[in-house]
Amino acid sequence: MQGFGILGSAIVALVVLAAFRSAIIADVSAVDYCWRIVLGCGAIPGIAALYFRLTIPETPRYTMDVEHDVNKATSDVANYLQKTDTTDENDGPGNHVGVPKASWSDFTSYFGKWKNGKVLLGTSMSWFALDIAFYGIGLNNGIILSAIGYADTHDADFNLRAYNSLKNMALGNIIITIMGTVPGYWVTVAFVDKWGRKPIQIMGFVVLTVLFIVMGAAFNPLKEHSIPAFIVLFTLLQVI
Numbered sequence: 001m002q003g004f005g006i007l008g009s010a011i012v013a014l015v016v017l018a019a020f021r022s023a024i025i026a027d028v029s030a031v032d033y034c035w036r037i038v039l040g041c042g043a044i045p046g047i048a049a050l051y052f053r054l055t056i057p058e059t060p061r062y063t064m065d066v067e068h069d070v071n072k073a074t075s076d077v078a079n080y081l082q083k084t085d086t087t088d089e090n091d092g093p094g095n096h097v098g099v100p101k102a103s104w105s106d107f108t109s110y111f112g113k114w115k116n117g118k119v120l121l122g123t124s125m126s127w128f129a130l131d132i133a134f135y136g137i138g139l140n141n142g143i144i145l146s147a148i149g150y151a152d153t154h155d156a157d158f159n160l161r162a163y164n165s166l167k168n169m170a171l172g173n174i175i176i177t178i179m180g181t182v183p184g185y186w187v188t189v190a191f192v193d194k195w196g197r198k199p200i201q202i203m204g205f206v207v208l209t210v211l212f213i214v215m216g217a218a219f220n221p222l223k224e225h226s227i228p229a230f231i232v233l234f235t236l237l238q239v240i
Contacts (some may be wrong), residue, residue: 005173214233215234
C-alpha cells in the first residue's frame with residue numbers, strides 16, 4: 001500500500017496547489033501555506049493508525065515478553081485458535097513470571113556467533129542499500145523532472161511560472177507513481193509467493209545496480225539527446 005500512499009501524497013499536493021492558484025499568482029510566498037498543508041495532511045493517516053494501535057488488544061507475544069504474563073498469553077492464543085471471544089475471564093491478570101531483561105551481553109553473545117551475526121548483517125545491509133536507492137530516487141523526483149524539462153515553464157510572470165513549475169512537478173510525480181511505483185509493488189505482491197522473497201530481492205538489487213550504472217554513466221547524454229530513454233530508465237527504477 002505504500003505505492004498508493006505515495007500516489008495519494010502527489011494528488012494532495014496537486015489539489016492544494018490548485019486551491020491556492022490565485023493566491024500564489026498574486027503572491028508567490030503563498031506557496032509556504034501549501035507545503036504546510038500538504039505536510040499536515042500526511043499526519044492524518046498516522047493519527048488514525050495511532051488510534052487503532054492504542055485500542056487493539058495486545059498480542060500474546062507482547063503479553064508474554066513484556067508483561068511477563070504467561071497464562072494470559074497462552075489463553076489468548078487458545079482463544080484465537082478456537083475463534084472464541086477473548087473478552088472473558090481470561091482477560092484478567094494471570095500468572096506473572098520473572099523473566100530476565102534482555103541485555104547487551106545477551107545481544108553480543110548471540111550475534112557474536114557468525115551463524116547468527118551474518119543473518120543480522122545481511123538483513124540490515126540489504127535494507128540499508130535498498131533505502132539509499134529507494135529514498136534517493138524519491139527525494140530527487142523534483143530534480144529529475146527539472147532535468148528533463150518537465151517542471152520548466154516559459155511564463156513571463158515569475159509567480160505564474162512558479163505555480164506552473166510546481167504543478168508540473170506534482171503531475172510528473174503522479175505519472176511516475178502510476179507508471180512505476182504502484183505497478184512495481186503489485187507485481188511483487190502477485191509473484192512473491194511463487195518466486196520467493198530472496199530471489200525477488202536479489203533480482204531487484206541486480207537490476208537496480210545495472211540501471212544506476214547506466215544512468216550515472218550516461219546521465220548527461222541521455223538528458224541531452226534521448227529524453228524518452230531517460231524517462232523509461234527512470235520509470236524502471238521506480239518499478240524495481
